[in-house]
Amino acid sequence: TAPALTPEDVIHRYMEEVVPAPDEDCIICMDRLSCPSDYDVASEGAQAIPPGAVGRFTTCEHTLHMLCMLAMYNNGTKDGSLQCPSCKTIYGEKTGTQPKGKMEIYSISQSLPGHQDCGTIQIIYCISPGIQGPEHPNPGQPYTCRGFPRVCFLPDNDKGRKVLELLKVAWTRRLIFTVGTSSTTGEPNTVVWNEIHHKTEMISNVSGHGYPDPNYLDNVLSELASQGVTDDCLLK
Numbered sequence: 001t002a003p004a005l006t007p008e009d010v011i012h013r014y015m016e017e018v019v020p021a022p023d024e025d026c027i028i029c030m031d032r033l034s035c036p037s038d039y040d041v042a043s044e045g046a047q048a049i050p051p052g053a054v055g056r057f058t059t060c061e062h063t064l065h066m067l068c069m070l071a072m073y074n075n076g077t078k079d080g081s082l083q084c085p086s087c088k089t090i091y092g093e094k095t096g097t098q099p100k101g102k103m104e105i106y107s108i109s110q111s112l113p114g115h116q117d118c119g120t121i122q123i124i125y126c127i128s129p130g131i132q133g134p135e136h137p138n139p140g141q142p143y144t145c146r147g148f149p150r151v152c153f154l155p156d157n158d159k160g161r162k163v164l165e166l167l168k169v170a171w172t173r174r175l176i177f178t179v180g181t182s183s184t185t186g187e188p189n190t191v192v193w194n195e196i197h198h199k200t201e202m203i204s205n206v207s208g209h210g211y212p213d214p215n216y217l218d219n220v221l222s223e224l225a226s227q228g229v230t231d232d233c234l235l236k
Ligand code: NAD
Pocket: 146, 147, 148, 149, 150, 151, 181, 182, 183, 184, 185, 191, 192, 193, 194, 195, 197, 198, 199, 200, 207, 209
């Protein structure tokens, strides 16, 4: 495997320094870009970046204090990727904090409401209780797993199969679940869905997470895209 990039390497990989500072505010600290960043210079990688340095993202061209972006990076999963706080463009490969588990895929002949012309793909996610790692809200404490194995459904047509392939990428990148507080039950330190909606009812729709839902496949494709999981991931 390649040597790990340091936090300042990651900043310099995706941002170029702009001189002089543009006459704008930094979207992270809200101070003028012409004033130096207040971010703690004692923290990891901060010695390599002067407090007055302003960076511009290579693709979206948004500008902010390089030290403020370093602070945001150091507070995250430090996976070598950056996300522009202005427009959410992802640089590199975003990964999440999903605990270890299994994703299983099955095929069933019965159709989903609204997709009568095809069978159904069934996805089963299995995650077991464990201890939180450094990437989780309370490292060293246990996390619980409610409602596992969780069973989800997609229509077995071209678009459904494409969503399945992208969900496999999202699973590998640890983006499907996270550890946090359940908004449904209020329970903390538990495994919860993470911004990519799944349909957990096949025939009924008691929870509102069932079929029919004519917009579901498009909605989940855009949720996957905002995590950096797009068609491009399937070409590699
Ligand atoms: P949460 O309540 O923190 O919500 C996170 C996201 O998941 C939200 O976007 C929410 O809209 C969505 N969500 C909530 N309930 C869902 C459901 N039933 N199916 C699909 N998406 C749902 O997330 P959470 O704590 O992970 O899940 C909510 C509750 O649903 C939990 O109590 C869990 O036990 C239960 N659940 C049970 C099963 C099951 O198969 N028995 C499957 C999924 C969820």
